[in-house]
Amino acid sequence: MAQDLVHGFADARFAAAREAFEANFAEGKEIGASVCATVDGETVFDLWGGRADEARIRPWQRDTIVNVFSTTKTMTALTALLLADRGDLDVAAPVARYWPEFAASGKERITVAQLLSHSSGLSGWREPFSQDDATDWDKATRLLAAQAPLWPPGTASGYHTYTHGFLIGEVVRRITGRSLGTVFRQEIAEPLGADFRIGLPESEDHRVAELVQPGPGPEAGAAEMAEIPSITFRDTQPDGSRAWRMDVAQTRTRAWRGAEIPSVNGHGNARSIAEIHAVLANGGVAKGKRILSEAGSRRVLEPQIEGPDLVMGGREVRFGLGFALAPCPLFPLTPPNPNTIVWGGGGGSLVVVDLDARTSFAYAMNRMGPALLGDHRSFRVLEAMWRALA
Known part of the structure; x- marks a missing residue:
């Protein structure tokens, strides 16, 4: 039955990765999902299957896309790294160099790198x-520019769940005169032919899979999923103020999909995510196009902050420029190579880039699980890929 649900291709070398993906459906752990990997810039498996809607009527097709929540942050980081590589942005510079109003309330020394590493406070x-305010760019950025940090900048990370994209996006807008979603689309996604958008046109709504919150019972794989440590986001910020939490139902609205919220509302599939991140895996080049210099692509490995995260329940994390650096206590797998970066989205989307093995891996699905950086569904496929590469 799983074979009937899963489509796409996998090189013979990665047959076990396909079998692992099929097992997710056979064991009732998925509704709909996609997985993709590249090695040396070549796509070695590209698989999808299941259903795109909660009612399980609409098939997940090759071009189905889904809101991948915080996996969007990796696209935002790539956009900032692109500007840095061109010399338009100095990540070590104060944010206020590009966004003068940001200097208010004692923030004049906060750097762009601290925004990228969730350590700006x-x-x-x-x-x-x-x-509703999340779709109001001017209000979101105006409030952030005016307020004081919630803790001393640079002393610890505190995951910028929603603010990350507004902060970096406003820096990008001040430099380029274009929104981050526009720069990303014009300078990264379109040159690579990658089907990923931050700000989705209404014409693409018919392709979007519905996110489904996990439910009880064996079909949801509850027992096995519970073995993955979930990320407990604080209900309050480190200063005691109330944190904004979104309703998953909001992701089905036109207002959400059409807005640019570069922290959490990117829409794509595993193919687009893996093929975009092949840029980092292959020294700045993907699909024959140079997007970054080799030095620029390796900047993701520059350590920025390490220790207990003030927002993610005190979980230990190592942040570079926009990604977690593995091995990392927040990510329960140990990669085979040291120069590996990882990030994911609430519910289970995941991207892993191994700069030593020149590989990129991505997973995107519509049934949400409890973890931020992947779970058993993606891990079993990723581990099968690592075994094949070994």
């Missing part, structure tokens, strides 16, 4: 901030 809004 701006993990949330002090002022009341609602789900």
Whole structure:
């Protein structure tokens, strides 16, 4: 039955990766999902299957896309690294160099690198901030520019769950005169022919899979999924202010899909995510196009902050420029090579890039699990890939 649900291809060398993906459906752990990997810039498996809607009527097709939540942050980081590589952005410079209003309330020394590594002290809004406000770019950035940090910048990370994209996006807008979603699309996604958007046109709504929150029972794989440590985000920010939490139902609205929220509302599939991150895996080149210099692509490995995260329940994390550096206590797998970066989205989307083995791996699905950096569904496929490469 799983074979009937899963489509796409896998090189013979990666047959076990396909079998692992098929097992997710056979064991009732998925509704719909996609997985893809590249090695030396070549796609070695590209698989998808299941259903794209909660009612399980609409098939997950080759071009189905889904909101991947915080996997979007990796696209935001890539956009900033692109500007840095061109000399338009100095990540070590104060944010206020590009966004003068940001210097208010003692933030004049916060650097762009601290935004990228979640250590700026701006993990949330002090002022009341609602789900509807998330689609109001001017309000979101104006409030962040005016407020004081929630803890001393540079002393610890505190995951910038929603603020990350607004902060970096406003820096990008001040430099280029274009929104981050526009720069990303024009300078990265379109040159690579990658089907990933931050700000989705209404014409693409018919392709979007519905996110489904996990439910009880064996079909949801509850027992096995519970073995993955979930990320417990604080209900309050480190200063005691209330954190904004979104309703998954919001992701089905046109307002959410059409807005640019470069922390959490990117839409794509595993193919687009893996093929975009092949840029980092292959010294700045993907699909024959140079997007970054080799030195620029390796900047993701520059350590920025390490230790207990103030927002993610005190979990230990090592952040570079926009990605977690593995091995990392937050990510329970040990990669085969040291120069590996990882990040994911709430519910289970995941991207892993091994700069030593020149590989990129991505997973995107619509049934949400409890973890931030992947779970058994993606891990079993990733581990099968690593065994094949060994």
